[in-house]
Amino acid sequence: MRSQLWFNAPGSAGDHKRRRIRQAGFTTDDFQGKPVIGILSTWSDFNTCHAHFPQRIEDVKRGVWQAGGFPAVIPLQSVSESFSRPTAMLYRNFLAMEAEEAIRSHPVDGVVLMGGCDKTTPGLIMGAASAGVPAIYVPAGAMLRGHWRGATLGTGTSTWQAEADYRAGRLNQAEWEQLSQASVRSTGTCNTMGTASTMTSLVDALGLCLPGASSIPAVDAEHGRMASTAGRRIVEMVWEDLRLTDIVSPASIRNAVITDMALSGSTNSLIHLIAMARRLGIELSLDDFDRASETVPVVCNLMPAGQYLMEDFHFAGGLRALLTVIAHHLDLTTLTVTGRTLGEEIAGARVWNDDVIRPIDNPVYPRGALIVLKGSLAPRGAILKRSAASPDLLNHTGPAVVFHSYKDLHARIDDPSLNITRDSVMVLQNAGPVGAPGMPEWGMLPIPRRLLAEGVRDMVRISDGRMSGTSFGTCVLHVTPESSIGGPLGLVRDGDLIRLDAEGRRLDLLVDDAELEARRRAWQAPSPHYQRGYGAIFSRHVAQADEGCDFDFLSRAGTTLDPEVH
Template sequence: MATRRKKPEELRSHRWYGAEDLRAFGHRSRTFQMGYGREEFAGKPVIAILNTWSDINPCHTHFRQRVEEIKRGIWQAGGFPLEMPAISLSEPFQKPTTMLYRNLLAMEAEELLRSYPIDGCVLLGGCDKTLPALVMGATSMDLPTIVVPAGPMLRGNWQGKVLGSGSDSWKYWAELRAGTIDERDWQEIEEGIARSPGTCMTMGTASTMAAAVEALGLALPGASSIPAADSNHGRMAAACGRRIVELVWEDLRPAKLLTPSAFDNALITVLALSGSTNSIVHLVAMAGRAGVDLPLARFDALARRVPVLADVRPAGRFLMEDFYYAGGLRALLSELSDLLDLECQTVAGETLGQGIAGARIHNPKVIRPRAQALAGGGGLAVLGGNLAPNGAVIKPLSAEPGLLQHRGPAVVFADYNDMAARIDDPELPVDADSVLVLQSAGPQGGPGMPEWGMLPIPQKLLRQGVRDMVRISDARMSGTSYGTCVLHVAPESFVGGPLALVRDGDEIELDVAARKLWLHVEEAELAHRRAAWQPPPAHYGRGYGALFARHITQADKGCDFDFLHAGAAVPEPEIH
């Protein structure tokens, strides 16, 4: 059946431009003021390009050029492009964490699209929290939407060794603290690890979320795999510009794409990549905006049967550039086709199955065939137990195998500053069997749930050759990180979750196969500690931080604001 196409007078922007009254006169005259002719905008879809470029976001330094390529595509297809800057969440620089501001960008994206004469949008983002934030806002507004992912940077290099951004930062920082490399080595690594625009070239949060967004159907087939510096990336941006105009005429909106099956496709993709643990929080929040319930149990059920096929750091050996040359996401999805709902529609105007048809694996070392999977399952795992009644997560393939079943005494840090002050104290009562516990690092406690979950190994243990330990927190960790790190413990310690009750010396048991995280303390003693617990003082008394503290949900609910979940529609603005 042919898709019904909108008429020009049915465009949302027609309410601003098409009326014959004084207000529309003002809209048209001000557009003429900017140097546009009537024939450039009259009766054409107005396309917002939400651009998260800034001078302090290294992942997005190529976006000024990409905007011009997107505009070119929009003009070619008969649309009217408008670049609209949005908050740039720069992972390396913004403190205490970009996660504190993800929801602010989501709100900004939604309100930009609602308050202006916009018919459709191109979302231009990549750096970790940017893509989920933009998708959350666009989903809530529900205008035709297409995503241009930033793309990964090129491989790093040091003394002939290939470096992976993030992962090798942690690796060589440990070696510097252990004394196996010197300051000159460290400076050379610092200067060689990030060599081009783009996001981390490991399977960090940025690459994971870009792949998830493509699997959801919001990006063109193969778009998420293209390195930022590759000329194919610019051509993809122009193609997105052309396609968004058609999406407006077809009225293909996120509400028609973001179905429960589409989210299952995204989960399967993340698991086959052994992607970032952060993706769980983001996908839960994105699903909430679409009115789709995505409990942690769904992640874990799929994780038990989805094979890990991407041999990409930190779970594997290779980098995103290798992944692209090996066939990219289309090749990986083709290998998983029997697990996916191939009938899900995408922004390409075709089904997911049509979008991956003919894709082949070009390097089976990087993208493994099913018969040689990196692992039969367990790309991510969700844990439960009396220490995490509402769940916690771990990435098993990034952990030391011998620690996936472990019991040891807790060494507790009350907050990040306590940890930083004591972790390298030679007198710290810790050994390789200890379980490091960080409190007050969750959504409220951080604040913003910072990426503190990969607690450093105490220096005295590094010098003994220890490179991994069981570490537990209500924090997140970078998708480029690795180690036996239990994260997202919910409810968090700052609001009185069981993690707040842990004391030095308490025995903690981790059993990933059994999905168990258990605090071996008698219930009577826990009740005594619970009664004595006092809520910490609030971090903020005013401003955005106070709004955040009042409305943020816990990790298992996606850390979105409670008032932004799918619900009653927000009315369109009156044109007065």
Template sequence: MTRKSPPDLRSARWFSPDDLRSFGHRSRMMQLGYSEEDFRDRPVIGVLNTWSELNTCHAHFKERVQDVKRGVLQAGGFPVEMPSLSVDESFTKPTSMLYRNMLAMETEEMIRSHPLDGVVLMGGCDKTTPGLVMGAISAGVPMIYLPAGPMLRGNYAGKILGSGSDAWKYWDERRAGNITDEEWLGIQGGIARSAGTCMTMGTASTMTAIADAMGLTLPGASSIPAVDAGHQRMSADCGRRIVEMVWEDLTPDKIISEGACRNAAVVAMATGCSTNAVVHLIAMARRAGVDLTLDHLDALGRVTPLIANVRPSGKDYLMEDFFYAGGLRALMKQIEDRLDCSAMTVTGKTLGENLEGARVYNDDVIRPLSNPVYEEGSLAVLRGNLCPDGAVMKPAACDPKFHVHQGPALVFDSYPEMKKAVDDENLDITPDHIMVLRNAGPLGGPGFPEWGMLPIPKALIKQGHRDMLRISDARMSGTSYGACVLHVAPESFVGGPLALLETGDIVRLDLPNRRLDMLVDEAELAARKAAWKAPERRFERGWGYMFSQHVTQADQGCDFDFLQSDFGRTAGEPDIF
């Protein structure tokens, strides 16, 4: 392998020439208190930090960035921390998904416009992983991803709590009158006990596992709990490794291959991934020029057993247990023969080399292939006259009796309308009804909010029912569960078939045959289509306007059309010097 020398560094274009502009660059570095020995002839490493005082998942990043810098300095690099958009899941409204592409654009432009030779991407909360990775792929400099890691197990009154999953569970019990105010407050205080992402296999752990399987993290880094001392050591290792990656010129295009994307998809299925993985994985792959589709993902899902017994698809354990059982390396070792072990990784070694010595320490948490949690993978892709461009379901996380189901639709045009109805104890609904929410997709939401796990109506909760079939063009939290069909495409807001469905229409789900249909006569559908009127766009200015003009549909990854790789890249960087 040919190694770079100092004159080959990208940052040398800023700092090395004996001209006026470089004089200015060097003088401003000296203004910051650095001497030329600090930054000249050394790889300049951008540490893109998504820390925020409102991002609980990244609360520890204020300290972890120091560990990264320590590693960079030890390896002879020059670290510069650069604050990045902190797309938190808990507080950002109407949905953090509205801003994933903003983070991707910011990441790409920050890298491109500054004297950075390589970057460490510090993320973890749901949209930060795809946002950072998408932007860094497009920028093209060496990069390594540092996952935030899951928080500790929740606990209340001797019960282990899983973030998100148990919130939905106990909220239903409270609505049924089975939880007191005191108990509810206790659960509220015990369900999230440390810095870090959700400790269920929600979207955060799904996406960091995908980055890990794709070869973008240090091996197994995605499994380390946020507050474990090993997380600090891993952070420093990231700093040391990115410096070597710069000298090796190990850029994302040498790592993110078709095989790497397939590895990520297989691992996602085996872990019981969030349904959000579909949208983000397609977007990430396509940034790298890999044409990953819903059909590819469904095909892999049919042949990949779910072997991570972690909530919500698993029944018993959380991410802390998964780490103690051997973590992601151990899981990948179990399915090694299904992976492309020749795929390159950020270590400069192949995936197969990185898996050497991995082993499972608890085979109830990480199951052998002979004893899976679920015979097929985590996700299934549906087609039919209700979703010609696809819809997504998580079969392992719902009651099997809904895998084949037929019933009358109860249709809601907005979230407030639905919310009011489900709290009506006199709502005329049966367990066989199919609740439908529309106008909640990428454009309709706006931003594709996580409204897809529609609450079970109080009228049914009090009868003892805890699941029913629900359909929407929304997403749902990766910590959610239940018989929910999501990402219906095209969305109703742009005139997709979901816009034509009416309350009382019979809908049929046939999961084994991957079908979702409304049993309505074609002539009647044509008449409804002719009478349908497009709603007004949600935004008139700013980011929302840009989003509404350029976002693609769910089956295309919801990236901006002008940012996907098939729009081409400039031949090198513009001559700005």
């Protein structure tokens, strides 16, 4: 075991490490000849979704001790979706790098990955994949459902809806505050099928957590039992030398893509799954998602595309039950962390509420949730969550109203003199990986207060940014290449006609080639946001959305060999 290379290194090197571990009150028998398990925790006081992790760490430790291992906690960057600025996405790659280096630089034989809040899941998986040791994921679990005035509230989705009513004057400030507070009843991640629940579900479908763990509510006693079981299982995985590369295959990745469509998963999942796959040496493209979109319908009836929440999903049977519904679309021979196949793990699972998890012949939406658009405005692709869009806007042509930055958007959106109607196409530039920076969740552009008061609740909105997985509307996202590196989105001007044809998978700027070429010659790249530090590294090395937004020097399979231990 690699841990013993540290503790039993020849001469003073090994003596020093044994002496220092005893300093913490352990005896030689506690760690000698046993698998050392690193518990990679993304807990912090600012990541309220993970507020229960201190107890879950103890649950994991209990399982590791019971199985004859030696647990050691390694705290990592928290990457809180709510508090990290300018955006948590800027720090996903930071977490991935930190996880990889923490594993490589410490005497651990296997790791338990503790995450859940949006970027922590892909960041941890990316880092562990590159580090190459056995790993098991412990998802944070979703918070309890919210309630206000007899209505059930979903995190994010319900507050976006209420915010529109508040801005339109239909809710006063006190009511808005009451509803907001009522929507967050406990620790845990967003309880809608937002990015957090999508990514933990996809990790479940990939076989990287205990089967069905992704839907257990954060504060349920079952969650603690799951964490302890994961602690026991990782010790066994070390003895079996069962690694991520043994578990995840091209078939596993395809299963995750199919599952994503059936869940009506977050648009962010495309970026993260591509990045995760590439770390494991598996090629995945936007076209793979688009093909899957026509293969399987949406059968998961959760907000924002449906009406229920993660708590309902869990008690309806959770992911294992959903996978039985779409089983004929999946490769059931893929492996899981249990050492058993996916087919073996979902055998016997049942759907207990067929409105939450719909049968194939009664879907929430007849086709997959996410589609890829291409055209003169998005040569390398853009994403639309059609299951959360307005059907009457899926084929729409309208004049552009352009905002050059997020600051410009908020300065002018409610200006009474803004020349905008319900038929306009709202365009936000410089919201991409380099331009924002970090590709924030700005894609669900706010509708002008004047139009909200008229009853407008959706418009075609286009950007090179992302949107929260809890968001909804006819929002075209991830336009690639982004505007700040010279993509066509940066050439759009007020009044230009833009055509969205969701059925034809097209997004086009209806401006003649000569005019576009003149604009391209006149275009100037904006000044970089960062001159030093991690921000400068990010801006210089981040890939575009269609390539997973990983760093160019990390987006590949393979591990760096352990250095000689001293």
